[in-house]
Amino acid sequence: MSKYCFGIDVGGTSVKCALFSAEGTIEEKWEIPTRTEQEGVKILPDIAEAILKKMEEKEITREEAVGIGIGLPGPIEENGEIACAVNLHWGRKNVEKELEELTGMPVKAGNDANVAALGEMWKGGGKGAKNLILATLGTGVGGGIIINEKIVTGAHGAGGEIGHAMINPAEEKACNCGNKGCLEQYASATGIASLARKALGKTEKESLLRSKSHVTAKDVFDAYKEKDALAQEIVDEFAEYLGRALAVFACVADPDVIVLGGGVSKAGQVLVDCVEKYYQKYAFSACKATPIKLATLGNDAGICGAAKLILSR
Incomplete structure (x- = not known):
């Protein structure tokens, strides 16, 4: 039975990461640097490594994880592609597909401001x-x-x-x-x-x-x-x-x-x-x-x- 999920918020200088229970409680928060050099090629692998390390540390199996949600600074299309993320030095990239391949878990991506709106609706000023x-x-x-x-x-x-x-x-x-x-x-x-x-x-x-x-x-x-x-x-x-x-x-x-x-x-x-x-x-x-x-x-x-x-x- 799925017990956990991950919420990731990618910024130009740091990536905010959080482990949530499937009920929506924040279990732990941490950050990693956003490595934008070489057209941001290391950003998604770094995120995947951070998540997999946390799962190993907490002894969470893939079966226990619902998946990963990720907010990014750019327009996200329905198929999980980002057309451009200037602050990350990315061109067109299918974020969902790449992160799924790196982690073996389902991924859902969204524009960072839209994702923040969803967060405020769920747990914040718009609860x-x-x-x-x-x-x-x-x-x-x-x-x-x-x-x-x-x-x-x-x-x-x-x-x-x-x-x-x-x-x-x-x-x-x-x-x-x-x-x-x-x-x-x-x-x-x-x-x-x-x-x-x-x-x-x-x-x-x-x-x-x-x-x-x-x-x-x-x-x-x-x-x-x-x-x-x-x-x-x-x-x-x-x-x-x-x-x-x-x-x-x-x-x-x-x-x-x-x-x-x-x-x-x-x-x-x-x-x-x-x-x-x-x-x-x-x-x-x-x-x-x-x-x-x-x-x-x-x-x-x-x-x-x-x-x-x-x-x-």
């Missing part, structure tokens, strides 16, 4: 929901959409790429993706800092932010909490962009809950309150009651979602 939108507000804006407990991947593995929805047709500066006016340009940590620099350049208004040589998103929210007038204007602009975008996504997905994660979410409930005001303003009537909550799993969202991937296979 108990079957339909969820996760927006991860970090250096960029990632996201995941879950419908009836299933990740929305789409035809090209790009389902849930909410950070690259175009929300400002007047934008002249290009996003990292090459388009202009993407949500990521306003709702990420770098986007908020950019809004702050623009605001500081447009006015002589006194602000706590003027004492900072390099304004960050955290600085903006800290000043906001001190009732700094300019910080309030910046947060208000950010919140309108994000609240309006979430209202559009909710129209399509009709989630039970919207979860906000990533580094910006450390601002806490004040973030939810600001965004919720604009979400309420723009949301379709049937979706207005959808709650917005903070993510709770932090760095464990990826490993939890990866485990859920294979447990639900």
